[in-house]
Amino acid sequence: MKxxxxxxxxxxxxxxxxxxxxxxxxxxxxxxxxxxxxGAGKSTLFSCMLGLNTQYSGSIHxxxxxxxxxxxxxxxxxYVPQKPVFEKNFPATVREVVxxxxxxxxxEKRVDEVLQDVWIHELSHKRxxxxxxxxxxxxxxxxxxVGDPKILILDEPVTGIDAQSTELFYGILCELNKKxxxxxxxxxxxxxxxxxxxxxxxxxDRTLFFHGVSDEFFSNEELVKKYSESSMxxxxxxxxxx
Amino acid sequence: MTLEIFSYGxxxxxxxxxIAIALLCSVVGLFLVLRRYSLFGDAVAHSSFGGxxxxxxxxxxxxxxxxxxxxxxxxxxTRIKQKFDISGEASVAxxxxxxxxxxxxxxxxxxxxxxxxxxxxxxxxxxxxxxxxVLILGLTGIILIVILLLYRxxxxxxxxxxxxxxxxxxxxxxxxxxxxxxxxxxxxxxQLVGILLISALFVIPNVTAIMYGRSFKQTxxxxxxxxxxxxxxGILISYLFDITPSxxxxxxxxxxxxxxxxxxxxxxxxxxxxxxxKLSLSNHFI
Numbered sequence: 001m002k003x004x005x006x007x008x009x010x011x012x013x014x015x016x017x018x019x020x021x022x023x024x025x026x027x028x029x030x031x032x033x034x035x036x037x038x039g040a041g042k043s044t045l046f047s048c049m050l051g052l053n054t055q056y057s058g059s060i061h062x063x064x065x066x067x068x069x070x071x072x073x074x075x076x077x078x079y080v081p082q083k084p085v086f087e088k089n090f091p092a093t094v095r096e097v098v099x100x101x102x103x104x105x106x107x108e109k110r111v112d113e114v115l116q117d118v119w120i121h122e123l124s125h126k127r128x129x130x131x132x133x134x135x136x137x138x139x140x141x142x143x144x145x146v147g148d149p150k151i152l153i154l155d156e157p158v159t160g161i162d163a164q165s166t167e168l169f170y171g172i173l174c175e176l177n178k179k180x181x182x183x184x185x186x187x188x189x190x191x192x193x194x195x196x197x198x199x200x201x202x203x204x205d206r207t208l209f210f211h212g213v214s215d216e217f218f219s220n221e222e223l224v225k226k227y228s229e230s231s232m233x234x235x236x237x238x239x240x241x242x
Numbered sequence: 243m244t245l246e247i248f249s250y251g252x253x254x255x256x257x258x259x260x261i262a263i264a265l266l267c268s269v270v271g272l273f274l275v276l277r278r279y280s281l282f283g284d285a286v287a288h289s290s291f292g293g294x295x296x297x298x299x300x301x302x303x304x305x306x307x308x309x310x311x312x313x314x315x316x317x318x319x320t321r322i323k324q325k326f327d328i329s330g331e332a333s334v335a336x337x338x339x340x341x342x343x344x345x346x347x348x349x350x351x352x353x354x355x356x357x358x359x360x361x362x363x364x365x366x367x368x369x370x371x372x373x374x375x376v377l378i379l380g381l382t383g384i385i386l387i388v389i390l391l392l393y394r395x396x397x398x399x400x401x402x403x404x405x406x407x408x409x410x411x412x413x414x415x416x417x418x419x420x421x422x423x424x425x426x427x428x429x430x431x432x433q434l435v436g437i438l439l440i441s442a443l444f445v446i447p448n449v450t451a452i453m454y455g456r457s458f459k460q461t462x463x464x465x466x467x468x469x470x471x472x473x474x475x476g477i478l479i480s481y482l483f484d485i486t487p488s489x490x491x492x493x494x495x496x497x498x499x500x501x502x503x504x505x506x507x508x509x510x511x512x513x514x515x516x517x518x519x520k521l522s523l524s525n526h527f528i
Contacts, residue, residue, distance in 0.1 A: 050408045074410040086402050087276055091452050091461035091513075100398040101409060127456050127513060140405075147409070 001028045003151060003183055004049070008058035011044050017206060018044040019056070024202055024211040026185060028150075031177045033198030033214070034187045035227065040205045042187040043082070046155050049185075050079055062151075075103070078144025080154040084136040088129050094139050095124040101143035114142040118172055134165030141172065151183045152176065158190070170197060191224075203227055247481055255375045256367045256477050256487070262382040263431045264443065264469035268451075269389060270427045271444030272462055273420055275452070276400050278330060282316075282421075284441035285334040286428040289315040289341030291437050293429075294362050295348035304362065305374075308429045315341065316425040320418065365436030365488035367477065374433060381430050385423050396420065397458060434473070435488040443469060446495040450502045456516045468498050 004026040011019040019041045026032055036042050047053040049060055051067055051074065059066055062073035078101070098111050115121040118138040123131060128139060137157055144152060154173070158166045174197055176182045188194050194201060194214070201217040203210035209226070210217055217223055247253050267283075274282050293311025297304030315337055323333040349359060361369065370378075389396060399406040399416040407413045428440055435443055447469040448461075455461025476491030505511045 052404065052407060071410060074408060077408070079405070079408045081405065085404075087278070089452055090276060090401060091455040091458055092397075092401065093457045096397075096458050097401065100394060100401060100406075102394075104394070125456070130514060143405075 002026065003028050003030075003063060004185070005061040005064075006045075006049075006058070007060075009045070009048065009056055009060065010058055011041070011048065011053065011056045019048075020207040021058075022204070022208045023058075024208060026151075026183060026200075029177070029181050029183055030200050031173075031184045031198045032186065032200045032202060033194035034185065034202045034204055035189070035191065035194055036187075036204035042204060043155055045204065046079075046153060046187065049153065050074070050077070075147065076150040078141075078147060078149035078152045080137065080140050080144050080152070080157045082155045082157065082159050084133065084140050086128065090129060092128050093125050094120065094128055094131070097128050097139055098124075098142045098146055101146040103147050106147070110146050110148070114145040117145065117176075118142045119168065132162075132165070134161040134169070137161060137165075137169065138172070141169075145176070145182075149182065151185065154184070154186045156187050156189065158188075166193075173197060191227075247478070252368055252370075253477075253481065255370050255372065257474060259370050259375045259378045260367055260434055260473040260477055260491075261470050262378050263434045264447075264473040265466055266382045266385060266427050267431055267443040268447045268465040268469040269386065269462060270420075270424055272448045272451075272458075272465055273396060273400050274424060274444055275448045277420070279334075280445045281331070281334045281338075281441060282424055283428050283444040285319075285337035285341070286312050286316050286425050287432065287437045287440040288338040289344075290429050290432065291362070292341045292344030292348065294359070294432075294437075295345040295352070298356075298358055299348050299352040304358070305429065305432075308362075308432065309426065311341075312429050313422065313425040316421050317418065320421045324414070324417075361436075362432055363436050363438055364486065365432070365434055365439065367434045367487050368481070370433050378430055378433075381426060385427065388419075388423065392416070392419070435491055439488050439492050442492040442495060446492070446499050447472070450495075450499045453502050453506055453511055454513055454516060456513045460516060468495065472498065 002025045006025065007023050009019055009022040010017065022041075022045065034042055034045070044053065048056050049067070051071060054068065059068075061067070063076065065073060067073060095111060095115070098115060102108075102111060112121065115124050118141050120135060120138045120142060123135060128136065131139065141157075158169055161169065170193055173184060173186065177184050186194075186198065195218050198214050201210065201212065201214045202208060203217065203223070210223055248257075271283065274280060290308040290312040293308035294304040296311065297307030300307075319333050319337045322328060323330065395406075395411050395416050396419075398409065398411055399413045403413050406416075431440055431443060447465045450468055451461045451465035455464050472491050472494040476494050477487050479485070479494075480487035480490045502511065
């Protein structure tokens, strides 16, 4: 069953085409890794999918409904941003932050359950700003999960996180997908991790140049090489510009 | 003598109104401070100066014109800020200076400064009437109920706008609501400390409480405690020593802040050790 369907998605900023005619669909319980170099349009794609950017042509459907027509789908979507952004001295405990994601009349017990799911229960009374970035990112996952989403969208969530926390983070994602049947849409630079975790891959560089089963992508040396070259060129370009 | 002052009607009204205003300012002010909008109260208060001057000039009760002018200018400046991507501090500066400028022009047209204008500039809590007290209590009740009903939406949109939007919270509406509530709170509070010192009530107790509080609820309760105690003690001291209540209230807030800074500097404040359960009133809203 298709839970997300994107057709001919094009986004233009002044002088730049950020996404060009992108079309693909996501099946229920997929673990989709979206890979692409910096500036490939991954964040733009997510901001359109989450309704934050409505200046696009083409269409995006969640659960069969056009997101331009209804925002109901947001109740079934959890989102974890690239970095946990908030005022450093914000006086809120981990529990309070997670509770923000709880639906109106949601069950308070869910807060404890998701805190345990992401291994952060013992920190629930700490102020959010006291935690490491890796721990904060787990709090943001818990906040996304507490509303019982059917789909979890993660935008390069391990950027700036140490290796140990990254491993823990990946383990949590795997469990959510396999045990709780949550569809995961995950943007990442980490090809090895995508190879290990995702069952589907979408390779994006403003236009979609691959979408399919993970094994198919990683067994095709030409595709992997093309991705790596494209990624390296962008990296070098950014490096020279900076 | 000390207990006798509580038997005076004007003192009872001053204390009741002052406590209500302190409660309101600390709760609304916490959202403003955390949104980096600390001087918004100041800007709205200054724009109300134009409204008060207009009321005095045309012979309408100045508080009514102050409410209208402050709310309209606060909402307009918020719209301009969003539409033209002007920074928060710049929009505050525009609101603040235009309010004072309009007020000065209207005052000069009405023959210059008088006692009425001065009481609005510096506050006159000891002169508050029964009608004003009822209005202050009514508005405090309504605003606190609205905040409690929309607690999750307000705290979430204050914590992270983008995340709140993705969770389906109408962030733009929440922003307007906060501005609207802040506008009403500012004008209601003018009688306590006056236009010139109003932002102190919004900012100082909250900045102090943030240094102690571990949770949002705890911080809000501490802020209320600091603001209410400053108001009660300030009004009593001002009566006993015959000094201005507004200045005394603000200086007491500053004193609590200064002691907190000192304790923090000595490493004696650790919000991770603040007991969460003991200060909990209810778990319903957190």
